[in-house]
Structures are given as structure tokens and as C-alpha cells.
Amino acid sequence: MRTNRVTIQTVAEKAKVSIKTVSRVINKEKAVRASTRDRVKAVIDELGYKPSPAARALAGHTSKIIGLIYDNPSAAYVLDVQTGVLKSCYSEGYNLLIHPCDHSSDKLAEELISLVQKSRLDGLILTSPICENEELLTKLIESKIKLVNIGALSKNAAVSSVSGNDADVVKQITLDLVEKGHSEIGFVFGHIDHDSAHLRFSGYKQALVEKNIPINQEYIVQGDFSFESGVECGKHLMNLEKMPTAIFASNDYMAAGVLKAARDRHLNIPTDLSIVGYDDAPVSRQIWPSLTTVRQPIQQMSEYAAGLLFKKIIDSTVNTEHQVFNSELIFRESVKQLD
Amino acid sequence: MRTNRVTIQTVAEKAKVSIKTVSRVINKEKAVRASTRDRVKAVIDELGYKPSPAARALAGHTSKIIGLIYDNPSAAYVLDVQTGVLKSCYSEGYNLLIHPCDHSSDKLAEELISLVQKSRLDGLILTSPICENEELLTKLIESKIKLVNIGALSKNAAVSSVSGNDADVVKQITLDLVEKGHSEIGFVFGHIDHDSAHLRFSGYKQALVEKNIPINQEYIVQGDFSFESGVECGKHLMNLEKMPTAIFASNDYMAAGVLKAARDRHLNIPTDLSIVGYDDAPVSRQIWPSLTTVRQPIQQMSEYAAGLLFKKIIDSTVNTEHQVFNSELIFRESVKQLD
């Protein structure tokens, strides 16, 4: 295997400096004379030198690898998160290890700790509904693992996070329904392990309270973010003596399920029933009528989250930060103004 | 940073052997007495020893990391591929680096070569439509990069692959349409950079030839695998003087688009028009009527592909292999028997 690999040694010799100086240039350290730096850089380019990650990791006690942990039903969501995180990784010189898992496993803490130790990860990005598990967070923090949450705030002082303004935006969308004449509004609850499910419900409630509309428990149905649960919840709401005139489903899959249930009952959407979803999933545009929904800037959020993690890796005393990203309402065909 | 990390040294001392013997046990080498191996293993467990990947990579000249390269419009597909590949990685002790890219970039070869060199990847898994690019494959192979394709065979003797029986299964599904009384069958072509688009068309043709049905060029429309292209292609076919009675769309997104176009024209599906898709994407179950489609064992294929790559990494003289996986026809509501 003794190909003439170009190492830091080769560069040093050709640039007539010590390997330490080459190391300084690679690591963008300040204390290098500009002319020296330029010379070393030129040699690096000329030789096509790429520092060995293994050697750097071994000597520097940092792998420059982080892990992304997820267990989310939406493929589009997961891919957006990956894309955002990767973007940040590329620009900061980190590599990413993805790790899908079962958020309800009672061995998840051990699984993740073992993952971090085995692959010497510098930190972990946790997504919903994993980052909602405070007990898990505590165990990970006890194991000195650097953490950032995407999608849920933590009470743990060591955990930074990014999240959306779910409550606000659902409040807005509910107010909009009310202003369009709807007062019987069904609510399909998301999977209870997700913070966002509760936040979205709180927005719905806030809007009704503000408009002095009594909250009808019959109109609140428990789903789990799946299409199938949307169908069931939709059926249930349509079987009520007094069916709602509008239904907010806590994500687009469930909204699509409600739409399916409506179709099966030969209801016309939005004439007979208005439907609102959440997430701007591809399906929200691929069904007919297309869904009024909410778009979160998932990629940006994820990119930012990775940045927070890198900061914490470099300086573990950095302040914990909770960044909220605003979502955008997208009005499409599935909502009707009542007369 | 001098925590009392347990290293191979710690294990060796406690087990009263040399570090070389511990190394042998870790690497499952044959030449170790059973009793010695058991003793070392016990110490490893007791101490919770995990070998340093960096040290192994540096000394052993192999990173045990592979890359997964993709540029596919379907999130569900990408995630299935990741899941399958990861499964194999876990069992063989490899780590995975994901790398989304632009398959049409003319700098893709340099980008991938640079990626492999920078992260010292042991090999690459290429998915459609990247692995269709023979020029790219040649460049990668010239750079001594180990390769396996998912989704397309290569003429390059060094590239193993896994793929589906697309032509066969589309032939079957087309024959089924004919047997149900359809002879005017529209065909929505997929993105031409994908081998599968061409294979699916070839299956369609074979079926018509076998049934002595003339191929009507007007019925063949070019899409690009997107929902929007499906809508356009659907409109086009519906505007023909003699509209087809059935349409095969080369994936489910396009089939959903055709369905949307049919809705916009107030056509009833499947009464007025039968529609068939491909991929068993979630949307095929989330629209109404649900789509007759084809399911490929993506996860299994991907897991197998990773296995092929590992074999080639360990022994570069191993034979190139092309493994075909059979797909499954899924009959749902979007197809009608003509009287």
C-alpha cells in the first residue's frame, strides 16, 4: 500500500517549513506569516494534498463526525433535515452519520450512547419525536454527549434547539377559518409523542378562545400523523350528528386521509367540507383539491441546528440557544368561504 | 483530555496478552487459541472497550466508510435505499456517508473523486440516474474507486449491480390491461436519464407486440417522473381525438398527475379511464382511487448492493455480479375491466 501518498511531510518538505506549520495552515490558525501561509497553500494545491481524517482524529481527539437521529413518518421531512444538516457539515468540514431508530424503544439511550462511543461522534442532532424524551436527553448529557434538538425545546439547560412557531401559525390558520365563516371546526390531533402535536392543538384552542367559540370535545379526535389515522378520524367526524364545516388535520398525511374519508362519503371538498393540513408535504399538491397547509423552513432550521451543534463542540461553555423559525401559510383549494 | 480511556493496551494488560493478540481477537482472525480468545473477549466486555476507528483507519489504510450517492426525485425511494444500505453497514461494521448530488452536473466525477479522497471512502454505492453515466463510471474506476450500482447495469466490467425486472413486470401489467379489454393504452415515459424509464417502455412494447396491437406513437408521451409532468402528459393524452382507455405512467407521481388531469376534465377513474403507476409510493395509496402499481424490494436490493461492495472492498479480484430482484404487481382500484 506504499503508494506515494502525499502527506503533511511531503508538503512540509516542498514548502521548506516544518509539518507543524503546515498543520497551522490546514487548521487556519492565526499565527502564521502571510507569505508562509501562501507558500504552503500553493504547495497543498499543487500536490492535491488532503489531510488524513483518521490521523487528525487520532491525534486531535475529535472525529469531526456528528450523528443525525430520526424516527419520523415523513420521508420528505427526513430528507429535508438531512439536506439542511449536510449543507452545514460541508461548510464546516464535518461528516454526517445518519441513524434512523425506534423512538419508543426503551433501549434507545444505550443504543445512542453506544453509537457515539463506537464511532467517536462529536455530537448528535436529535429530531422529533426523539428529542421530546427528557429522560433520554438526561442520559445522553450525563454521558457527555453534545446535543441539539430539531423540533422541540428541552427543559435541559445543556440542550440547544430549533423549532417552528407551530402554535402561532395554527392559531392564524384557525382564525382565518373562523373569519371565513367556520365555527364548527374539527381538529385531528397528531401523534402525542410529538411536541408539535400539542403545540398545534394549543394554537387551535387559542384561536377559538379569542373568537369566543366554545371548544367542542366531540370535534377533537386523536390521530397519529398517518394517512390511515386521518381516514379514521375523518370518518368519525363525519359520523357526528352535527358534522364540522371545516377540519384542521395536524399534518398533510392525515389531511389527505380526511379527504379520502370525505370522498368515500361523496362529500365535495371544499363545498361540503373545508380541510387544512400542515407540512406542505408533496401529497398536499398531488391530491385534488390541493390542500391549504403550512410550510416550515425545515432545511434552514436543520442547517442552523447543525451550526449550533458545531459551536457547542468547539466551545462547550457556549450558551444554550433556542431558535424559533417562522412558518408560512399556504392557501390552496381545500378551504371555502361560507356564506 | 487524558481521561482514562480504555485502549487496546488496557485490554492487553488486563488479559495478560500482547496488544497484537487483542488486535487478532477484534479482527476475528483465526490464529488465536480459543481459551485466549475467550479471556480477551471477557476483558473487552468487562471494560466496555471499543476500538478507535481513527487508529484502525490510520494503521490499517481502510476507513470502513462507504458513500451513498443519489439524485432521485422520490424521497421514499431514497429513504428505502438508505435503510437497506445501513442495515448491511451495521452488520458488517461499516459507516455510511450520504451524498446527494446533481446527476447532470458536468463536474460530478471530480466532485465524487474528491469526496472519496477527502473522506478516505472505501467505496461508493451509486443509484439511478447517476449510475447510468458510463463516462462517470469510467473516471471513477480509473481513480481506483470501488463501485456498485443500484438500479442500472453497467457495461463496465468492474461495476457490480442490483436492479429490478422492470421490463418483465411492465410487460405483465400491460398484458393484464389487454386482457381486461384495453387496446388503446397510453404510455407516460419517465425521465430519459433513468434506465428504468427505457426498460419500462420496452416492457410495454413487448406486451403490445405479443398481443398484435399496433404501437400508436400518439399514445407515447414524454414525462420526467414528476407529478407536474404527469399532469401535462395526462392532459395531452386526454386531448387526443381518440383518448386511450388506459394509461400506464412510469411512476406513481406521474400516475397521480394523470389522475389529477382526469379530475380536472371530470373524468371518472376507473370508469372512463384506467391508470397504472409504478413504485408503490405512499401517494399511490393516498389518492382516490388508489393506484394499481408495482412494488420493488428497494430495501433488500440496497442491502444486497452494499454487501456486494463490501466483498469487492475486501477482495478486489472478486467477480463482478449483476443481481436482479423481482418486483411485485399490486392491483388496486384504478383499473377497470372493459365490457
Place this chain on the structure above:
DNA sequence: CTGAAAGCGCTTACAG
């Protein structure tokens, strides 16, 4: 079946 020595390619900790 087992081990001692050298070395993989960097960074750390000093020193100047």
C-alpha cells in the same frame, strides 16, 4: 498460536 518493533499521519504541549 503469540509477540516486539516500527509506523500510519497527524496534533498537542512546549520552547523559543
Place this chain on the structure above:
DNA sequence: CTGAAAGCGCTTACAG
């Protein structure tokens, strides 16, 4: 601003 030495934790190449 620059460098010489030691060491990170393994595997390789030998030797026995």
C-alpha cells in the same frame, strides 16, 4: 511567527 519531540491507538510485517 516557527519548530522538534512525543504521542494518539491501532495494524503491518516479521519472527519464532
